[in-house]
Amino acid sequence: MSNDSIYISKRFYKNSFLFLSLGLLAVIIGFSQSVTSRFSTFTWVYHVHGISATLWMILLIIQPLTYRFDKLKAHRIIGWTSLILVPVIVVAGSIMMKNMILNQDNYPPQTVYKLAFIDATTLVAFIGFYSLGIYYRKKLKLHARFMVCTIFAPLIPALTRVFFVLNLAGGFNSALTYSYLVIELAILIILFRERKATEIKFTYLPALIFIIVQHLLMYDANNWDWWIHFMDYYAGTNV
Numbered sequence: 119m120s121n122d123s124i125y126i127s128k129r130f131y132k133n134s135f136l137f138l139s140l141g142l143l144a145v146i147i148g149f150s151q152s153v154t155s156r157f158s159t160f161t162w163v164y165h166v167h168g169i170s171a172t173l174w175m176i177l178l179i180i181q182p183l184t185y186r187f188d189k190l191k192a193h194r195i196i197g198w199t200s201l202i203l204v205p206v207i208v209v210a211g212s213i214m215m216k217n218m219i220l221n222q223d224n225y226p227p228q229t230v231y232k233l234a235f236i237d238a239t240t241l242v243a244f245i246g247f248y249s250l251g252i253y254y255r256k257k258l259k260l261h262a263r264f265m266v267c268t269i270f271a272p273l274i275p276a277l278t279r280v281f282f283v284l285n286l287a288g289g290f291n292s293a294l295t296y297s298y299l300v301i302e303l304a305i306l307i308i309l310f311r312e313r314k315a316t317e318i319k320f321t322y323l324p325a326l327i328f329i330i331v332q333h334l335l336m337y338d339a340n341n342w343d344w345w346i347h348f349m350d351y352y353a354g355t356n357v
Contacts, residue, residue, distance in 0.1 A: 134182045134266070141269050141276075142175040148279030163217065167210040171272065173203055178265060197255070204248055211241050219353035226290045228340050234349050235339035239332050240271040247325070263321035270301050270325050271332065277301070298333040302326065 149168065177196060184193035215237050222230045251264035277297035278290075287293035305326040312318050339345060 134262070135179045138175070138179045138182075138266070138269070141273055142172070142179060144273060144280055145172060145175060145276040147283060148276035150283070161217075163210055163213045166206065167214050170203060170206045170210055174200075174207060175269065177203070178269060181265070182262070200248070200252075204245075208241055208245060211237060215349075216353045219349050219355060229290060230340075231342070231346050231349055232336050232340040235342075235345060236271075236274065236332065236336050239328075240274070243271050243325075243328050244268050247321075259315065259317045260320065263317055267321055267325040270305060270329060273301060274298060294336075295333075298329065301329055302333070305329065 177200060180196060181193060184190070184196065215234050218225065218230055218234060218237075225233070247264050247267040251261050251268070254260040254264060274294070274297045277300055278293045281287040281293035281296050282290075287296055305322055309318055309322050309326065312322070
């Protein structure tokens with residue numbers, strides 16, 4: 119690799135940690151109220167879910183910095199720890215879905231199966247983008263973009279709570295819709311800014327399509343009999 123290529127690589131996404139930090143801030147603001155008011159009532163899976171998801175956000179913030187400052191050994195070590203962290207995120211998220219179905223009375227009416235649809239498809243997308251990021255770990259521009267794509271859908275719950283905490287939405291469905299619109303707008307801005315990069319058609323464009331499809335389908339997910347039966351079976355309430 120030439121000196122110019124190395125310089126360009128070091129500059130690539132050098133300030134991405136700032137934008138990723140906004141995602142972490144949304145998580146902190148969105149979940150701060152429920153954590154402070156209900157911390158003692160949370161079961162272990164809530165704590166594992168919250169801690170693992172927060173660690174993932176922190177990892178995504180740290181990794182661009184380790185690369186930028188030529189700490190490549192640290193970058194690799196931290197990166198490989200994700201092989202432990204990601205399964206924890208997926209397992210905890212799956213258990214959270216089951217608990218949600220079992221405790222429907224603690225959620226707004228007619229929302230549990232909708233939320234389960236969002237959570238299930240988000241986990242699938244998260245695994246997909248993460249796996250592609252690992253597979254293309256030696257191709258910097260693909261790797262970085264795939265990793266960024268892992269946060270779009272998981273930010274929806276945090277943003278929804280932000281709208282509630284800041285009293286910016288009239289109800290749950292409104293807050294959820296606003297959250298999708300924010301993420302969709304953010305991806306559109308990224309696509310416009312990086313419109314000359316060929317990698318976006320493999321990363322951000324599929325991410326945008328996924329978010330839009332999930333957004334449109336989630337409104338009716340609570341009325342799908344097959345989905346309700348499937349989730350009830352998964353939760354053990356329909357055995």
